[in-house]
Amino acid sequence: MHNKNSPATFWVFEFIFRVLPHLVLFAVLIWLWELAVGTGFITSIIIPRPSKIGGAIVELYITEGTIYRHFFITLTEAVVGFLIGATIAISLAVSSSLSETFKRYVIPYAIVLNVTPGIALTPVIIAWFGYGMGSKIALAAIISFFPIFVNTLTGLVQVDEDREELFQSLGATNYQVFRKFRVPAALPLMFAGLKIGLTTALIGAVVAEFAQATDGVGVLMSRFSFQLNMAASLATLMSMTTIGLILFYTMEFLDDRIVFWRRENRRAAASRARARAWKNQL
Amino acid sequence: MPDPTIAQSSTHDIVVSGQGVGKTFADGSVIALQDAHFNIKRGSFVSLVGPSGCGKSTLLRLISGLIPPTSGEIAVHGTPVTGPRADISMMFQKATLLDWRTAIENVLLPTEINGTPTKADKNRAFDLLKLVGLEDFAFSFPAQLSGGMQQRVALARLLQTGADILLLDEPFGALDEFTREHLNLELMRIVQEVGATAFFVTHNIAEAIFLADQVVVMTSRPGRMAKIVDVDLERPRPLSIQTSVEFNKLVEDVRETLGEM
Ligand SMILES: Nc1ncnc2c1ncn2[C@@H]1O[C@H](COP(=O)(O)OP(=O)(O)OP(=O)(O)O)[C@@H](O)[C@H]1O
Ligand SMILES: [Mg+2]
Numbered sequence: 129m130h131n132k133n134s135p136a137t138f139w140v141f142e143f144i145f146r147v148l149p150h151l152v153l154f155a156v157l158i159w160l161w162e163l164a165v166g167t168g169f170i171t172s173i174i175i176p177r178p179s180k181i182g183g184a185i186v187e188l189y190i191t192e193g194t195i196y197r198h199f200f201i202t203l204t205e206a207v208v209g210f211l212i213g214a215t216i217a218i219s220l221a222v223s224s225s226l227s228e229t230f231k232r233y234v235i236p237y238a239i240v241l242n243v244t245p246g247i248a249l250t251p252v253i254i255a256w257f258g259y260g261m262g263s264k265i266a267l268a269a270i271i272s273f274f275p276i277f278v279n280t281l282t283g284l285v286q287v288d289e290d291r292e293e294l295f296q297s298l299g300a301t302n303y304q305v306f307r308k309f310r311v312p313a314a315l316p317l318m319f320a321g322l323k324i325g326l327t328t329a330l331i332g333a334v335v336a337e338f339a340q341a342t343d344g345v346g347v348l349m350s351r352f353s354f355q356l357n358m359a360a361s362l363a364t365l366m367s368m369t370t371i372g373l374i375l376f377y378t379m380e381f382l383d384d385r386i387v388f389w390r391r392e393n394r395r396a397a398a399s400r401a402r403a404r405a406w407k408n409q410l
Numbered sequence: 411m412p413d414p415t416i417a418q419s420s421t422h423d424i425v426v427s428g429q430g431v432g433k434t435f436a437d438g439s440v441i442a443l444q445d446a447h448f449n450i451k452r453g454s455f456v457s458l459v460g461p462s463g464c465g466k467s468t469l470l471r472l473i474s475g476l477i478p479p480t481s482g483e484i485a486v487h488g489t490p491v492t493g494p495r496a497d498i499s500m501m502f503q504k505a506t507l508l509d510w511r512t513a514i515e516n517v518l519l520p521t522e523i524n525g526t527p528t529k530a531d532k533n534r535a536f537d538l539l540k541l542v543g544l545e546d547f548a549f550s551f552p553a554q555l556s557g558g559m560q561q562r563v564a565l566a567r568l569l570q571t572g573a574d575i576l577l578l579d580e581p582f583g584a585l586d587e588f589t590r591e592h593l594n595l596e597l598m599r600i601v602q603e604v605g606a607t608a609f610f611v612t613h614n615i616a617e618a619i620f621l622a623d624q625v626v627v628m629t630s631r632p633g634r635m636a637k638i639v640d641v642d643l644e645r646p647r648p649l650s651i652q653t654s655v656e657f658n659k660l661v662e663d664v665r666e667t668l669g670e671m
Contacts, residue, residue: 290506297474298571299494300523308522312510389510395551402512403549410529 176359184363195345199367202333202344205261206371209268210329214322216269217276225284225310238277246271246332250339259340268332272325279321283314316390319383326375334368345371425575425607426450426473430482433468438480441632442468446482448626448635450609455601457618457625458611459664465633466611470577473609474500486575496524499573503580505560507552513563514539514548520571531570538566541600558582558589565597569604576601576608583613591649594621602645615668616652619643619660627667637667 158178164170165177172180188195220238224231250267257263288309295305337346345367352361388394431446443465450456458466471477472484475493484491486498499520507516517535521527527535539548542562552560561582568576578597582590598621601608612618618625625639641660643651651657 290502290504291508293476294500294502294506295523297476297494297498297500298520298523299496304523308519309508312508315510389551389553395554399512399549399551399554402515406514406532406549410532 173356174358176362180359181362184357184359185366188360188363195348195364195367198343198345198348198364199371201261202264202330202337202346202368203371203374205264205333205337205344206268206326206330206375208261209265209333210272210326210375212265213269213272213329214276214325217273217321217325218280218318221277221280221284224281226306231281238274241270242274242278246328247335250336253336254340259342261343264333264336264341264344267336268329271332272329275324275328276318276321279324280314280318283317284310286313286317288313315387319379319387323376323379323383326379327372330368330372330375423451424449424488425452426484426486426609428473428482428484431469431472431479431484432481433465433472433477434480443472444632444634446635448638450607450624453605453607454623455598455608455610455621457622458609458628459613459615459618459625460628460633460636460668461630462613463633464628464630466628467579468633469628470500470579470609470611473575474498474577476500496571497573498575498577499568499571500577501564501568501579501581503583505552505557505564507560507563507567509552512549512551513544513555513566516552516563517566517570519567535566535570538569539563541569542566542596558585558593561585561593562596565593565600569600574604574606576606578608578610580611580613590617595649597621598647615661615664619657619664620647620649620652625660625664627664629668639663639667 161175162178165172165175220234224234246267249270253267253270254263257266291309291313292305295309300308333344334346337344338350341347345364349361349364349368352358352364384391384394388398427449428446431443432441433443434441446469458469460466468477472479473486473491475491475495475498478492486495491498507513508519511519514532514535517538518527518531521531521535536545536548539545542565544559544562544566547555547559552563555563561584565581568578581597582593585593594617597608597610610618610621619639619641622641625641626635627637627639628634629636639660643656643660
């Protein structure tokens with residue numbers, strides 16, 4: 129007989145039924161890949177064997193550890209670029225939501241910026257900001273701007289006549305309506321924008337590195353590719369995926385905490401926390 | 411001509427009055443309310459009934475100061491209404507709670523808008539939640555509450571304003587009959603307890619009479635006050651009063667005015 133409530137039993141079941149199938153599938157895919165390259169079905173110059181990539185990973189990440197400097201440079205570029213882009217986007221979105229005139233003048237520029245492929249600005253940006261981190265940060269900021277701007281603005285100008293009338297009947301000032309109603313109501317959409325923006329910021333940083341750079345995972349990867357060292361190149365790609373995952377889950381975490389009222393389990397936790405805070409202050 | 415002394419003592423008791431109040435929309439092409447006259451005494455419970463579109467919500471929004479009348483004047487405590495004021499508070503058909511605030515934080519919203527809530531304000535908010543039977547749900551978020559519970563939070567918020575004129579626009583209209591009847595009883599008890607003057611919009615004639623001291627019967631196109639029916643039934647009223655002869659006479663009276671019989 130199994131006691132389904134015991135945590136140990138729970139994790140065993142969780143592993144067998146939810147995690148194990150993924151691991152098996154992954155192992156099979158890698159094995160097929162290894163087999164395909166081994167039998168000469170795919171040329172190993174174009175796509176290296178997984179075992180060779182494994183060797184490159186060990187070299188880059190463990191024995192030589194060359195990747196880390198580049199890893200942190202790219203991570204920094206993406207994050208700083210994102211923060212700059214997000215600050216500008218949110219400031220302009222807030223101003224546009226407060227002033228119809230301001231919005232009328234800002235929107236055309238935002239649209240032009242959006243329809244111009246941001247990546248195409250790379251040569252110009254490098255000419256302006258140089259080979260260093262500056263140009264990577266600038267491109268990351270530029271291409272993360274639009275999704276954050278549009279989502280935040282859409283959130284802020286949502287119409288909710290009933291609640292607006294409630295605030296009005298309570299004699300609230302415009303500032304109170306903004307702070308107590310418009311901003312919280314806009315948060316879910318703003319976070320949707322921030323999540324997209326953070327992903328695009330990484331794209332911006334890496335593309336700028338591909339174009340011209342001395343440091344960063346992008347330049348490392350293109351160097352390996354030029355040397356036809358595909359195993360090392362793909363091992364480097366893995367660090368970009370890692371950066372992407374770090375950024376994505378940081379945002380998910382913040383979204384979960386800040387826009388807590390949309391998720392059942394977070395609501396319950398917030399509800400308990402507020403009850404405690406209430407009892408402490410009384 | 412009425413005796414001037416009597417007139418004076420009665421004006422003292424009047425909290426809300428309207429003289430020839432009218433409201434049109436869309437450059438005068440929609441007459442939402444026409445030529446309404448009324449004098450409501452302190453502590454009365456006034457029900458408003460009438461077909462859809464006869465101007466019930468418009469009348470409440472005029473009294474609350476959310477919209478200005480096109481003609482005539484509404485006065486509260488003798489001064490004309492020019493905008494939202496602290497002694498009037500309105501409750502809407504939907505609960506209009508803020509999703510990111512717990513029940514008690516929602517109740518405290520009116521106090522926050524007037525300044526920083528004190529300990530006394532917070533205790534009062536908690537007492538009001540107790541009054542509407544939600545002390546166990548004070549720290550729940552709206553999404554964790556049923557529709558009826560959300561309306562009760564909205565009712566507590568209405569009372570937290572401290573206003574003594576309460577405007578209720580079909581507050582329990584979206585709820586099932588069982589919950590609605592229960593909340594109506596609570597509302598009646600609470601309004602009496604705090605000594606407020608209440609305006610209550612409903613589509614249900616029996617409900618209107620059961621709760622009210624006066625039933626304002628309205629007709630549409632254009633919206634007007636057709637008749638004000640006084641309800642002289644003793645309080646407290648048991649639910650069974652609805653089967654009494656007097657009660658049914660009042661129902662008939664209201665029906666006739668509405669032209670349904
Ligand atoms: N903001 C507005 N703009 C234009 N017309 C309006 C507006 N508000 C109300 N009206 C019109 O005024 C009339 C009265 O509306 P009101 O909302 O007061 O009716 P009601 O008696 O509350 O109806 P219901 O029982 O359906 O809620 C309707 O014909 C409506 O179309
Ligand atoms: Mg209405």
